[in-house]
Each structure stands twice: as C-alpha cells, then as structure tokens.
Amino acid sequence: MFALPLLLAAAVSAAPPSRGEQLYMTDCASCHAAQKWGTADGPSLRGVGLAAVDFYLMSGRMPAAVPWIEVGSRDERSGQQLPLDDIRAIEAYLAPDVAGGPPIPEIAAGGNLEHGRSLFALNCEQCHGVQGEGGGIGGLAWAPSLRDAPINVVADAIRVGPEEMPTFGENQLSSQDVIDVATYVTDFQISGTSAPPFRSTGPVPEGAVGYLLIIVLVAFVFTFWRVETPAREREETKRRDEGELPV
Numbered sequence: 001m002f003a004l005p006l007l008l009a010a011a012v013s014a015a016p017p018s019r020g021e022q023l024y025m026t027d028c029a030s031c032h033a034a035q036k037w038g039t040a041d042g043p044s045l046r047g048v049g050l051a052a053v054d055f056y057l058m059s060g061r062m063p064a065a066v067p068w069i070e071v072g073s074r075d076e077r078s079g080q081q082l083p084l085d086d087i088r089a090i091e092a093y094l095a096p097d098v099a100g101g102p103p104i105p106e107i108a109a110g111g112n113l114e115h116g117r118s119l120f121a122l123n124c125e126q127c128h129g130v131q132g133e134g135g136g137i138g139g140l141a142w143a144p145s146l147r148d149a150p151i152n153v154v155a156d157a158i159r160v161g162p163e164e165m166p167t168f169g170e171n172q173l174s175s176q177d178v179i180d181v182a183t184y185v186t187d188f189q190i191s192g193t194s195a196p197p198f199r200s201t202g203p204v205p206e207g208a209v210g211y212l213l214i215i216v217l218v219a220f221v222f223t224f225w226r227v228e229t230p231a232r233e234r235e236e237t238k239r240r241d242e243g244e245l246p247v
Helices: 003-013 021-026 049-060 084-097 113-123 153-161 175-191 203-224 229-243
Strands: none
Touching: 021 084, 049 084, 049 153, 113 175, 153 175
C-alpha cells in the first residue's frame, strides 16, 4: 500500500533534468549557484523576474566569460551569446524561481513614433544621447549605445533598469508607453535619424560645455568690460593723489 508512493517519488527523483536545467548548470550555476541564491561571483536570481533574465541573456551580457564582467551586444554569430532556443529553455526552467519580478514585456508592432520620441526625450536621451549613441554619465559609468539593441532588449531594459539605469514600472511607463519607446528606438536604428540634433547630448558633455562658456564669459568681462573714467575726474584724482588738491 505504501510502496506505490515511494516508487513514484523514486521515479520523479530519477527523472532526467530538462534541457533548461542542463544549460543552467553548465552556463550559470557556477556564479548564481544551483539553488539560484547567488555566490560571491554572482547575485541571487530569486524574484528578479523573467524580464531581467531575458535582458541579460538576449543582450549577450550573460553567460559571462569572467564573473562580474559583462560585455553587451554579443551575438550568436560570435559564439558568445546563447542561441534563442537555449535562452528560452533556461527561462522556462528559471520561471518558478524568478517569479515576483517584472515579466518579459509584450511587444506589439505599430507603436506610436511621435509619442515614443517625446518619452525618449524626457526619460532616455539625457544618458543615451539624442541619436542613441550612448556616452559617459559621470565617474566610470557609461550609458551604452542603442544603435544595435533589439526591440525586445530595449523593452526589457526599461522594466529591469540594469546598471545605473532607473527602473520604469507601470506607474512610470505603461505597457503601451514601453512599446512606443522601443518602437521609436528601433525606427531610428533603421532610418538613421531621430530627434533634432543638439537638443541634448547628456549631462557630462553639456556640463563641460557649460563650464567652458562660464570661463569664456569671465575672461570677456575682465578683458573688455571696462568703464572709462571721464578725463576731468581722472585729472582731479591725479592732482589729489599728488597733494595739489585737498582730500
């Protein structure tokens, strides 16, 4: 009577690991641990959400060749990014463990370009640049170029907020807003154009230009902005200094 449950438990424990589990143990567990709680070489994956897993795998940042060192924009052709089927298998395996964080955004065709442009100008171009070329944002931090970012990776990043990037939840950007921004980024990748140039180039270059303009303005004031004293007053001042006139 009690043998059947024991046999079933033994059969379940002896079941071969899924492809996703095999890939995780091969490419991920050495840093994130078999139980996904993380190690000294990688953070915990518990509750991070599938959008985070998708972002790091689809952008090629993970699996990392060296712990804690991520290289973006690696692709399958270079042999560094995992094939899409492997990524989906890992995501399916990790889904129960990462539940609780942002899910992978659903991206639909036909986003509103004008609305996406305005949202990009408000939230993104200060760091990524008007043309999406990326740039320094202070210290050693760097906003990556968006020129080769796939539309789904852009959408993932909006929800995940990797590195120094803030996280945009539903309260900040709706699902449709995310689609519009991602569509706009994809559009200027294809067309090679975006918002009018020179509206904003990011905090570091704009700050440098601001300091330079201040220096030039101060130099101009000290060099050219002089008030000439009338000749009569100059003469009286000179005679007073020489004692010819009472003080």
